[in-house]
Amino acid sequence: EQGTARVRPVFERKIPAGDDRERLVCGTCGFIVYDNPRIIVGAVCTWEDRVLLARRAIEPRRGYWTVPAGFMELRETTEEGAAREVREETGARVRIVDLLALYNLTHISQVHLIYRAEMMDPHHAPGQESLETALVAWSDIPWDDLAYPTVSWALRDHAQRIGLSNFAPAGRPNGSP
Amino acid sequence: EQGTARVRPVFERKIPAGDDRERLVCGTCGFIVYDNPRIIVGAVCTWEDRVLLARRAIEPRRGYWTVPAGFMELRETTEEGAAREVREETGARVRIVDLLALYNLTHISQVHLIYRAEMMDPHHAPGQESLETALVAWSDIPWDDLAYPTVSWALRDHAQRIGLSNFAPAGRPNGSP
């Protein structure tokens, strides 16, 4: 029926009037997409001396392990977003402690804000985006089966700051790809 | 002529299939706008004991004073974005030192990342978005003519950390609106 006809928009890169760089502009209606860097919020969550990991149930990197993290949503703080992602992916309830790291991933225009968080109790259970969840000792971290380099950065940055407080957030390791 | 006809897109808020919250969907072509929080990058820049301010040439808050800051762009780091905004608005060349503050402004879905920066030389000059620029002593800061609450937060957070290094970034002051 006519009301549900859909035209897939075709975007072209051009510099809109009054702007100074190329934007994605809809070739059909002229709508300008101000495509901005995205914020990923997440947390390294601990219970006693263990860290909370989740095995991804979705692509990309299905089957690999990660710390809970995902896209920040509108109208939430970065801390609220990190706690929400933890809850959605691992079922855990946490108290956000402080900002562990800020990683710039310029090739995909993402800024990762990874917090330290303490679990309120040892409960965890996989959400829809996870196959399983686990509280893992440092010696049992599956380094070869982590989903992304950022996960290993966050775990190492966490390990280096146990017992510390009031520190500058870590950045990308020197020489990281 | 036909090729330049433009239809202003009308967006409706609805939950796309497979999603769990409302998004802005184009009523004409079905394009989903994933409207994410925006990152503002900026810096409190110093030369000796003075801070660099710019008086805004554009709305909103034309004529009021600010520290240089603006929307982070694609494919730059947060530090590069802060230095770029400084250069664009004040003509100054700076070295980014560390992350002074992370302010969540949930009512407008913005995350402000404000760095400390050292000017490489005392040169500054207004860019297109500034009426004038100034290196201002603490006692001369125009508190009643600052453009935004975030500017006064950043200046006060800066003053409290002179001589300190390796600290956690400041957050919003308690009880701020």
Ligand SMILES: [Zn+2]
């Ligand atoms: Zn369109």
Ligand SMILES: [Zn+2]
């Ligand atoms: Zn459209």
